[in-house]
Amino acid sequence: MRKIKIVRLPLVLLLLIGSFAAFAQQGKENNQKDFGEFLDRKGNSYRTASGKPGEAYWQNAADYQIEVSLNDSTHILSGKVSITYTNNSPETLDFIWLQLEQNRFTPDSRGTLTTPIQGNRYNGDVDGGFEITNVTARVGAKGANSSKYLIEDTRMQIWFAEPIPAKGGKATVSMNFAFKVPQKGMDRMGRLKVKDGWIYAIAQWYPKVAVFDEIEGWNVEPYLGAGEFYLEYGNFDYKVTVPYNHIVVGSGKLMNPNEVLSKELQNRLVKASSSDTTVYLITPEEIKNTQLTRPKQDGTVTWHFRIQNSRDIAFATSDSFIWDAAKINLPSGKTILAQSVYPMESNGQDAWSRSTEYSKASIEYYSEKWFEFPYETATNVAAEIGGMEYPGLNFCHYNSKGASLWGVTDHEFGHNWFPMIVGSNERRYAWMDEGFNTFINYYSSNAFNNGEYPSSLIQTRRYNNYFTNEGREGIDNYPDVTDTRNLSMVAYMKPAIGLIMLREYILGEKRFDNAFKSYIKTWAYKHPQPNDFFNHMENVAGENLSWFWKGWFYGNGNIDLGITSVQPYGGNYLVNLENKGDFPMPVLLEIVYDDETKERVKLPVEIWQRGDTWSYLLKTSKKMKSVEIDPDKVTTDINLGNDLWPVELYK
Template identity: 80%
Template structure:
């Protein structure tokens, strides 16, 4: 027994109502409802692309043309549009280059690249006057029209030719890798694309610097890639011309893979150079044609050095799709990329429990990239193995849900894609092969060192502003930990899952803001969580719940509980009696509205042997020393 207790401790004058009041603007409006759904007037613009490009291996250049059809669904006419020109990051005087520290960082990139743009033509409607007026500034281009694009459904087209040198070091997102059998090309941020115009910021024109990723409109993509005849190309979406680019043997193997739950070789390690078997042409160039609908982006990879394997993905609706992997001989083996397709299949099947995977293929590409995601296609490092390869594969495929399906603004709110994805990765890892690999989020208390670090930053810190040493925690782990706490401790799995699945379904192929997520979770789960959002997502405070003491009282027991941290939290108490039986009670978060101490009465005829807070160790409580009584039995 420690200290003395007052039965009336909870009736003090201290008041913590400010923790439970709104601190961020979350009121609904015409465009975004207070329920966290798109409002009556919600709108978003659309972008459809037709692209044709050719790879020049001799000069490491990609060149071609893009035609954008833009639909202005906004309530205002537009005199111009802004476009993202992300290859311009690879120049000596780009903002990204000039904001990279001299010692470098993960987002280093070559500086001898950038776009060459010619023959730009823009017009409104099918008969509008053609404008060539445009202004390129760093990684943005402003394209002007001869007349405004009408509001509420007006259409415009922009076409241009473009080319760029393919960087070898592409900021850990794209580039090229030399292997023994040739080059592997990973193409991302490869075509000029329209920026998002929304009801929050108007034009979202943050430059492409490094850590901040992407925010893009949805639309349909039809793209053709012309490469040397001995290359294999994989890309976002569906291959439209297999008869033209695959031999009959490869087509038969592909059909077999669509029916197989086990991995099937399309091109085995011994067949990489056997073009008679695998390629319908034996010289010149060949064009691969892909299409994907309702997507925000496309990426592709091409090489003459690919091993290629695949297997069927089974979805709950009865639909099937294809998991496939391409990798060089340096990556083969069952301890390495030989299991990539197995990992890819499992990731898509597990994560589809939240919302069904919508596209025709899920492709994992081995490249000199730590891990980067695009719709239906990943780039992962070619030397990854075992647990590391599972982790990066699952993480990058998880991004198909956040932000590929739920289209949040990654440049501003990295936690809405990285954090949410890290959260679903936790459960897919627990599910995979009966827990073959452990989840790093199994015990959140092992991750509390960052929470007390004097240099810590808040989750809401913009990714390009955050200290890169903090980014992994504030964008990935801390928001994921918060969702685990909500699911496993605060709301329970059923209430949480109802709300989270509803959020994904409601905002699929749309542009939610943080407030939409907060509002939607509260409305579907039926819980005011203001105290949680403001402290966990918009602050750097910590959880520290403690037991002040336990003493007999009128034949029962009183437990004194203290909130010594910076945020309130429900308190799960587990009482152990002298007969070793246990009993659990969840005290609601509202006990802290009145102050920082609370006394709970244990009504029992048994003798209390021990009391512990959070017996399952779900909370990232920064001080475990005060979580139990008596203290010594939990050392």
């Protein structure tokens, strides 16, 4: 029998071993999975880990020259487009893809065939679509012409006789096009019959180049309905020929006012350009007085516009417009023009007569708060469209009044920052467009005219019926996939509420604003992806927010922080907390003492790293009366019943 030597261990070491064994038996879990990375957000030469474009970042460009004419008897818009395409990518391109969005308005389009029988907001006419002729494509100034192309639904592929060279190669594509302007244009464009004539709201009206990027290659999702647009930046020079008695407003600057406006109208325009209050260009009484307002009294007239560094253009034309304007003051000292056009049906101080006032205030606020507005005009157009945005031009419903008109005007102008200046992919990430814009609208509305139309968005718990509904969907859903009944929450409200919580509850105003303004400036006129936003906000704000991005933007769970008990502890108090929600959040406590004084304590999110309970030692010589979580009710905590101690105070 082998003799075993007994080794006597010190008592302290025995205790440590015993403690370790007990811990190992319990197998205690932590919550580190909530705090870890949930996406591959590592940087590379194209997009850095700090959320900036990398040294190898590139994006292609498209410049447009367009000439069109409107036949107001047949409602047909016809013309020609010439596109100069610059391939800045590191690879040669044998072809390019274009978007033909008017092809949505045909009976067999994918958008028509995927519209529910009961219909939705994106119903549209089906007697339209593009007629495309005389297609030519050429690489460089002396390349061979090619006319090879194919059209598939709302996409058009054009081939070249030779590849477009990488890193700066240029190609030219031209074609003629025509389409019947739909009366119902999916609540984005169309035409409206009013007492004095027709209003044409023209958008998605020319063949436009799809984005080619290092993430997806060609972004060729079809135009179905809810998914909006993803477009390259470039310069636009366009001419619109209309009957002599029409007024045209469009994205960018009117280049030939002396050819299309009477001397009297030119003088009024100069006056409006230096006035902080609204000036009539065409009064309600002058709608049909072409002798006063137009230089010609028969035939047609051509209106010429230009806009630079834009991703799209739109215009409106009618013989039935009231027209007014005022000066916009920008932070740099530059002044530009706010203007509105609307029919007699929209006239009135409780309605569209205040549109230019609203437009001016909206543009001035966002320019001062976030980033200066870059275009020469900001135009609001009354049409039969709930609200739709284009660079420097909106379509808003002609029946809107008061708070409704302010809200839609401010929202659509807010889109000039997201996604017109910051060029995100609306077809995939509606929350980077609608959500960010809804967020900035909250502050603009509260600032307008001393709070004339205050926003209730910060009352986040009024949305808890949605957050607790089993049919809710996540922010990361693509818009065309999302149930249209949920789209307003998924694309607009939930991401906006998330940013409000981030600013007002998690980071604070200074850190958030520094980061958000830096994000806008960094990605102005570029194409950020979700990771670029996440990385940039973290790096500038100095905070790892993986737990928040994962829980709120890429999760479908809820917040539920609670107080389980408060107990005396050595002359002080222990406030015992629990996290019953699906992801962690910091805990803001407000303590009220018997003498009615108050104290606030913010516990960091890291208290939940080791588990779902935490005890906070409140050191005080005073007698506690009550303690409450999130006293301002900024978070969407779904359970009010455990926010306050003692619970009797709820009664």
